[in-house]
Amino acid sequence: MGVSGALARLALRHAHLLVIEVPGNWLTRVTVERLAAVRGWRLAVSPADADILAVCGSPGPELAPVVARLWEQLPGPRARIDVTRPDLAAAALDQAEAALRDTPRQRRDSIARDGRGPDDAPDGDTALAHGSEDRDGLEMDVLHVRLGPVLPDWPAGLVLRAHLHGDLIAEAQAAVVDAGHGPAGGVQVGGEPSGEVRPADAAELAAQRCDNAARLLALVGWRDMTQQARVVRDRLLAGERSAAITELARLRRRVRRSWLLHWSLRRVGPLPPDELARLGLAPELTGDVWDRLNGMLDRAALAAGGPAAVAVGTPVGVAAGVPVTPPAAVASVVSGWDLATARLIVASLDIAALGVVTDG
Amino acid sequence: MAETPVAVSGGWAPLAAGLLGTLAVAAALFDGALAGRAAGARSRMGRPVGEVARLLRQRRRTTVAADRLLWRIGGAGLLGMALMIVTVVPLGRWTLFDLAVGVVWVNALDVLAWAFVWLTGWGANSAYAMVGGYRFLAHGLAYELPLMFALVAPAVAASSLRVGEVAAAQQGLWFVVWMPVAFVVYCLGVVAMAVWGPFSPAVGRDVAGGVTAELSGVDRLLFLAGRYALLAAGAAFAVPMFLGGGSGPLLPAWAWVLVKATALLAGLVWLRRRMPALRPDLFMEVGWLVLLPAVLLQDLLVAVIVIGG
Numbered sequence: 001m002g003v004s005g006a007l008a009r010l011a012l013r014h015a016h017l018l019v020i021e022v023p024g025n026w027l028t029r030v031t032v033e034r035l036a037a038v039r040g041w042r043l044a045v046s047p048a049d050a051d052i053l054a055v056c057g058s059p060g061p062e063l064a065p066v067v068a069r070l071w072e073q074l075p076g077p078r079a080r081i082d083v084t085r086p087d088l089a090a091a092a093l094d095q096a097e098a099a100l101r102d103t104p105r106q107r108r109d110s111i112a113r114d115g116r117g118p119d120d121a122p123d124g125d126t127a128l129a130h131g132s133e134d135r136d137g138l139e140m141d142v143l144h145v146r147l148g149p150v151l152p153d154w155p156a157g158l159v160l161r162a163h164l165h166g167d168l169i170a171e172a173q174a175a176v177v178d179a180g181h182g183p184a185g186g187v188q189v190g191g192e193p194s195g196e197v198r199p200a201d202a203a204e205l206a207a208q209r210c211d212n213a214a215r216l217l218a219l220v221g222w223r224d225m226t227q228q229a230r231v232v233r234d235r236l237l238a239g240e241r242s243a244a245i246t247e248l249a250r251l252r253r254r255v256r257r258s259w260l261l262h263w264s265l266r267r268v269g270p271l272p273p274d275e276l277a278r279l280g281l282a283p284e285l286t287g288d289v290w291d292r293l294n295g296m297l298d299r300a301a302l303a304a305g306g307p308a309a310v311a312v313g314t315p316v317g318v319a320a321g322v323p324v325t326p327p328a329a330v331a332s333v334v335s336g337w338d339l340a341t342a343r344l345i346v347a348s349l350d351i352a353a354l355g356v357v358t359d360g
Numbered sequence: 361m362a363e364t365p366v367a368v369s370g371g372w373a374p375l376a377a378g379l380l381g382t383l384a385v386a387a388a389l390f391d392g393a394l395a396g397r398a399a400g401a402r403s404r405m406g407r408p409v410g411e412v413a414r415l416l417r418q419r420r421r422t423t424v425a426a427d428r429l430l431w432r433i434g435g436a437g438l439l440g441m442a443l444m445i446v447t448v449v450p451l452g453r454w455t456l457f458d459l460a461v462g463v464v465w466v467n468a469l470d471v472l473a474w475a476f477v478w479l480t481g482w483g484a485n486s487a488y489a490m491v492g493g494y495r496f497l498a499h500g501l502a503y504e505l506p507l508m509f510a511l512v513a514p515a516v517a518a519s520s521l522r523v524g525e526v527a528a529a530q531q532g533l534w535f536v537v538w539m540p541v542a543f544v545v546y547c548l549g550v551v552a553m554a555v556w557g558p559f560s561p562a563v564g565r566d567v568a569g570g571v572t573a574e575l576s577g578v579d580r581l582l583f584l585a586g587r588y589a590l591l592a593a594g595a596a597f598a599v600p601m602f603l604g605g606g607s608g609p610l611l612p613a614w615a616w617v618l619v620k621a622t623a624l625l626a627g628l629v630w631l632r633r634r635m636p637a638l639r640p641d642l643f644m645e646v647g648w649l650v651l652l653p654a655v656l657l658q659d660l661l662v663a664v665i666v667i668g669g
Contacts, residue, residue, distance in 0.1 A: 007413045014410030040407070045569035046488070048421060048576045051414070075576035110419060119648045145487045152565045167491045221558075221637030223395070261636045339491055340639060343566035347404045 004103055006185065008077075012100055015041045018050035018074075020067060020150050022057025023157035023176065023354065027204075027237075029056040030211060031086040034234045035093055046153045047073035052096045053080045060178030063149060063157070077106035088318075132165070140165040149177045153343075155351045160331060167339040174331035176354045177304075203304045205322065207236040208352060209300035210248070216293055216347040220264065225255060236304060245304055252297045265290035269333060269345035279329035281359060287351060292348040298328035299350075322352035330354075365450035367458040373447070376456055379618070382591035383625060384585065391629050402637045415581040419553050423484050423574050425483075431483020434571075437476030438554075438586025442593040444469050449596045450524050452606040452613030453603035462523035463515050466597055467508055473590070474500045475555045478563060480583060481571035492570020496562035498550055498640035502647025503559075507549030509655045513542035513662045514601045527605025534604040538665075541658040543602045545651055550594030554587045557632035561640055581643065595625035 017036055034045065044050035047070045059067050071080055079094040079099035093274050099105065132142045148158040157179075162172045214229035228251045235244035241308040255261065269291040276285055284299070285292055330349065334342035385408065392407030422428060448455065448462040460466050474497060481493020515521050517539070518529035526535075536543045552559040555571075563570040575583055591597075599605060599620045606613025608620075 007417050010410050010413035011417045014407055014414055045565050046573045048574045049569055049572070049580070051418070075421045077417060143487060151568055164487070166496065219564070221560055221564060222635065223633045258636065264636060264639055264642060338641070340495070340561060340564070340566055
């Protein structure tokens with residue numbers, strides 16, 4: 001095979017994959033992430049960083065064109081896989097590896113793309129920003145940016161149309177992609193707009209809290225703890241309960257003891273109980289991002305502690321289900337914050353599923 | 361031992377570049393190993409090798425209405441900057457460039473990071489990259505002045521801006537011992553310049569990779585290599601400034617320089633995974649209200665000791 005073959009072999013040990021979760025396919029996404037990590041692959045942060053586009057679930061009519069546009073942005077060599085069920089993940093990753101390894105095929109793909117540069121992309125005409133007053137009454141350029149539906153560590157399917165002054169979100173409207181098209185398959189989806197979603201069991205409930213905590217920790221840039229939270233998540237889903245509980249306890253201890261994290265997250269996105277009630281958010285989200293991160297880990301520990309604690313509902317507030325988050329509430333809590341802080345606040349809401357009612 | 365280094369011919373420059381490259385690769389390998397350990401996976405020392413192979417195989421890309429020239433200059437600039445910094449770092453008895461104002465030279469170069477990182481964010485014509493670029497400037501506003509005053513302390517103590525003379529002035533006592541604040545602030549500056557660890561919001565996940573959001577292939581490789589090289593160059597420059605240059609028992613001076621630089625570099629790499637990132641808006645307060653006064657006091661103390669002594 002020569003040099004290019006050796007290069008391909010080395011490169012494949014460290015492929016980066018951009019994972020797109022269609023709402024309701026949480027388990028599939030987590031399985032893909034876990035199996036990819038076992039192979040030594042990493043999660044990409046943007047299409048430019050990705051070799052593999054992994055679509056978890058079947059995208060509806062709104063998401064499908066987004067996926068197609070992202071696919072065009074992958075630099076190549078590239079592979080796209082569509083994983084519709086968790087048990088199909090391993091085979092799909094094998095298939096991606098084979099596609100990336102096939103140098104002649106990648107070369108054909110590359111030649112076919114030449115001449116269709118990004119300058120011919122549908123969004124080719126770029127409008128200039130118009131001005132408006134910022135919070136200090138100064139004239140600022142306003143940039144309209146769509147946050148989501150595909151961003152690293154972002155709730156599945158959420159789209160925030162943000163009006164940015166610099167990197168400050170002046171106002172935002174929220175929507176969920178393909179909201180009108182019903183569940184795209186999977187175990188849980190916001191079928192009842194104001195109800196609760198019911199994870200399969202307590203372990204899954206705990207794992208989902210750990211996954212959300214991992215996302216928040218990834219956004220604050222703490223790599224070791226992100227990894228740790230993902231390890232706990234995967235152990236919970238694999239049924240290794242006692243190991244998961246020990247490691248979760250360690251994770252909670254280390255997070256709680258980090259004065260730097262506390263200093264960085266305290267007073268960010270405070271939500272008093274009456275505000276939560278008005279927005280239709282769960283009462284356990286009271287406090288700032290720091291409180292909510294610890295709350296998330298506490299709920300994970302409680303749910304992992306044993307099935308009985310969850311089934312009957314405990315005094316500490318873990319119910320059998322998790323509330324559905326109304327998208328309008330997400331838009332409301334990020335307004336007035338800068339992009340970085342807004343991302344932390346969204347991640348701190350511990351979203352299990354988004355309500356299908358869109359922002360009016 | 362106290363003699364100042366002699367400038368060698370420019371023909372040795374490839375060797376200096378090679379040493380810097382070796383340090384940078386070692387840093388990447390160490391980082392890969394730490395990442396592997398955190399993931400609970402088998403040793404991932406090979407990760408940087410795989411990454412390089414991946415990026416060499418990947419196609420370059422561009423974006424709609426990109427400012428291509430400035431974008432590419434920014435992406436490749438960090439590596440050039442690191443190479444220019446090591447030209448004044450003496451390797452024991454030798455230096456490439458015995459500049460009378462060597463300390464100022466490094467200081468002038470480190471400001472270039474502002475331009476290069478920001479241009480990488482600007483050139484792509486992408487909102488996330490742009491936000492990343494501005495985050496770096498916000499960090500820069502907070503770290504640059506403390507960093508400058510941190511470099512003042514050793515220069516004052518040695519009464520020289522010549523890097524070799526600063527190193528020679530530490531024969532009795534390393535500067536790190538009696539100017540620890542300046543040393544810590546200097547290290548923070550190096551970490552910030554390399555957009556590393558706590559100073560990584562400019563390339564953060566929350567903005568899809570920030571300034572690197574649109575980079576692929578060899579362009580991304582150059583930017584990544586530039587960051588590792590800057591970290592290595594910063595660690596190497598700390599050796600003559602704070603860590604006694606080539607002084608040490610048994611080993612020859614050049615070996616001590618490498619040993620000290622490697623040890624400091626390992627510390628900086630290790631730090632990356634252990635800490636959450638510092639949000640630019642919060643770090644601004646720390647930079648101006650804590651670091652700057654602290655390092656000015658350090659300078660005052662050093663000046664008083666030098667005049668008194």
